[in-house]
Amino acid sequence: MANPKFVIVFVVAMAMVYVVAGWEPARATFYGGPNGEETLGGACGYSDTIRQGYGLQTAALSTALFNNGAACGACFEIYCAPDPHFQNFCKTPAVSIKITATNFCPPNYTKTVDIWCNPPQKHFDLTLPMFTQIAYPKAGVVPVSYQRIPCFKRGGMRFFMRPEGNPNFILVLVFNVGGVGDVAFVRVKGTTTGWIPMQRNWGQNWFTRTPLKGQGLSFQVTTSDGRTVESYDVVPPYWNFGQTFEGKNF
Template sequence: MESEGKFVQLLLSLCLVAVQCLVVSAGPLRSVSDPHWYPATATWYGSPDGDGSDGGACGYGSLVDVKPLRARVGAVTPILFKGGEGCGACYKVKCLDESICSRRAVTVIITDECPGCSAGSHFDLSGTAFGRMAVAGEGNQLRNRGELPVMYRRTPCKYPGKNIAFRVNEGSTDYWLSLLVEFEDGDGDVGSMHIKQASSTEWTEMQHIWGATWCITAGPLRGPFSVKLTTLSTAQTLSARDVIPSNWSPKATYTSRLNFN
């Protein structure tokens, strides 16, 4: 009986390990959240109560001027921009001067690069986001400080009510298809993208062009297209089946039915 009990315990342990492996490989339960705060500096640009950049190096265009990105955008130095693969990542940023700064951190989404900013980790925030780090009524005084020492950490992106969308960039053809990723919950960043054509069983890897934009050069390409993306930070994978129809058109945006948890 004792040996039988040990066998049952071993079997249960193996089952538990298998379940844990399945959970890890599934991806959505992993989090990009970082409990550690890191030192940086911050400035602001645009109008004092504005949304910051008009477009930006990530390629989001007019999305930066409307919710949910509106007034939550930021440009970062190359160490955080990561050649564009840092686009879409979300950070919490807070200033440290208790005489004027609130204890509340602001959440910003990386939409632009700031190659001329201070070396190391630096955030160039919208005037609105910068001012929100102040205690009530002190936003203008905080902006008058210019450059501030701050602390920052990664945080999961959240777009309530939104699913991942793919914008077909202007200039796309049946031989050169370029996509931009929008509203990615969780990691927010993209490490790789693959595309599958109509009636095909093969995923073809797309090339990273700039910012949040990826492309494939082949042809003639036949839709509908399924798109699989893998996040840069935690390698979570999501596949949107037939998300781009056969009659797609440049500058159109096609929304999937899913998002990362």
């Protein structure tokens, strides 16, 4: 019996493709090995997605979805969507997977085929264990339907004081963010300062050049839906680069 979540819609040239009602079409490939080898955060700044709580439920996004790193931490639900232009390698009955955006799938302008991550295409490069839940690996690439979903994370939001920082350049990785998951603004407050806006360095790494070493720190994090969480005094005055601290979550 067909999955009740699927309906038939018509697209260009009257070709039929199965998509989930109200969702967006895209494509998906996979990388790494069967046990999640090479599952790194890359362009988002998550150094080890397994240890940082994202597990293997991750994907690298194409340019059209990555939004210059602003989409890092966002969560998606994905279905394999049979398309008559592709041999059907979707598994049945259809199931969905839920992933977090943790990396960037870069465009390749030197190739003329297999250029799934080139603009303006929407594409997810999944870990192999996630891809095999919705499709057979021999497919290589499959059409999918996707939608944004809330992120459910265990524990509080984390603040990693990156070791690349120095007393005059504080670089903080914000991760394990609940709610919509993607961070839009970060502010930091020292023991003797007011709230200081931080700037996005890359991915979900945020920086300030205000000297804050030796001060206790509080963070104010705002996600793309406008919600804000304040975590007061989560970093003690004796903090060091390379340490991770836990605050509140959405």
